Amino acid sequence: KAVVLDGKKLAKQLQAECAREVASMTSDGKTAPHLVLVQVGQDPASTIYLRNKTRAANEVGVNSTTHRLAENVTLTELLHLLQSLNDDPAVNGVLVQLPLPPQLEEKVVCNAVHPSKDVDGFHATNIGRFCMDVPCLAPCTALAVGELLRRYDIATFGLNAVVCGRSKNVGLPIALLLHGDGQRQHGLDCTTTICHRYTPPAVLRQHLSNADIVVTAAGVPNLIRGEHLKPGCCVVDVAVNRIKNKDTGRVKLVGDCHFESCVEVAGHISPVPGGVGPLTVAMLMRNTILATKQQRQLT
Ligand code: NAD
Numbered sequence: 001k002a003v004v005l006d007g008k009k010l011a012k013q014l015q016a017e018c019a020r021e022v023a024s025m026t027s028d029g030k031t032a033p034h035l036v037l038v039q040v041g042q043d044p045a046s047t048i049y050l051r052n053k054t055r056a057a058n059e060v061g062v063n064s065t066t067h068r069l070a071e072n073v074t075l076t077e078l079l080h081l082l083q084s085l086n087d088d089p090a091v092n093g094v095l096v097q098l099p100l101p102p103q104l105e106e107k108v109v110c111n112a113v114h115p116s117k118d119v120d121g122f123h124a125t126n127i128g129r130f131c132m133d134v135p136c137l138a139p140c141t142a143l144a145v146g147e148l149l150r151r152y153d154i155a156t157f158g159l160n161a162v163v164c165g166r167s168k169n170v171g172l173p174i175a176l177l178l179h180g181d182g183q184r185q186h187g188l189d190c191t192t193t194i195c196h197r198y199t200p201p202a203v204l205r206q207h208l209s210n211a212d213i214v215v216t217a218a219g220v221p222n223l224i225r226g227e228h229l230k231p232g233c234c235v236v237d238v239a240v241n242r243i244k245n246k247d248t249g250r251v252k253l254v255g256d257c258h259f260e261s262c263v264e265v266a267g268h269i270s271p272v273p274g275g276v277g278p279l280t281v282a283m284l285m286r287n288t289i290l291a292t293k294q295q296r297q298l299t
Contacts, residue, residue: 011278041071226261
């Protein structure tokens with residue numbers, strides 16, 4: 001049976017490390033980092049994610065402020081707010097919670113956060129730097145996957161990895177991290193295959209059968225079953241799918257993997273919930289501290 005990767009426990013450990021860094025910053029007489037969260041509308045999942053981020057900030061000693069904007073806010077109004085946050089030296093990190101309503105184009109909004117305050121790592125400059133293996137604020141989910149593999153000592157060098165999902169914010173940065181050059185930056189040196197919605201199921205299975213590392217962020221429950229996996233592989237399930245029970249109306253969170261069958265074949269597997277999710281929040285704290293330090297070196 002697979003070792004279950006405990007993201008919750010690891011996130012606690014990472015947050016304790018972040019708390020120590022913030023404490024040493026403030027004991028030097030500097031202010032704690034300040035993270036600003038922006039929510040548009042009242043999507044219940046976004047509200048939960050923002051609550052988790054605020055809670056983590058409190059635990060680590062990062063100051064946080066949340067701006068709640070109406071669902072029908074215009075692009076001009078949102079860009080105006082982001083400009084004022086970019087210009088405010090007392091703000092170190094800015095995050096706009098996705099998804100956004102249709103009048104707000106995600107790419108335009110993500111690129112309106114100054115790259116030095118872009119703690120989600122979604123600005124084209126940061127993604128470009130990440131691609132080029134140079135220091136940057138990298139996307140938190142990719143950092144979370146990397147940290148999970150590293151802290152559990154999972155070998156990646158020269159091994160085969162499959163990523164399911166190619167979104168610009170999640171799947172693609174994970175694939176960049178897995179295939180990147182570890183001698184230069186954060187790369188894990190895998191031979192990496194990216195599968196997406198147009199990958200035929202038979203082709204996906206062929207790649208999975210040969211994969212030492214499987215990272216899935218497709219948003220498709222039961223996409224991956226134990227019989228598709230190479231025995232002993234490591235499975236990192238990034239997806240968070242909400243399944244509503246027709247009888248009770250209760251919502252259950254599941255990943256893309258059929259956990260019960262995968263846990264029998266894999267060597268390591270991350271659960272949903274309690275896997276990548278809490279780690280992503282911890283990496284946001286780390287990015288906020290990093291952004292703050294870099295801004296202070298420049299001034
Ligand atoms: P998205 O809808 O933008 O992208 C989904 C991707 O999956 C697309 O690239 C699509 O081509 C691919 N895909 C769809 N069907 C597929 C299939 N059958 N086989 C292979 N690939 C397929 O979603 P996203 O924003 O990238 O998020 C992906 C998942 O990750 C969601 O479940 C989301 O909730 C979760 N997520 C988790 C975290 C975290 O911290 N754990 C953070 C962000 C997103």
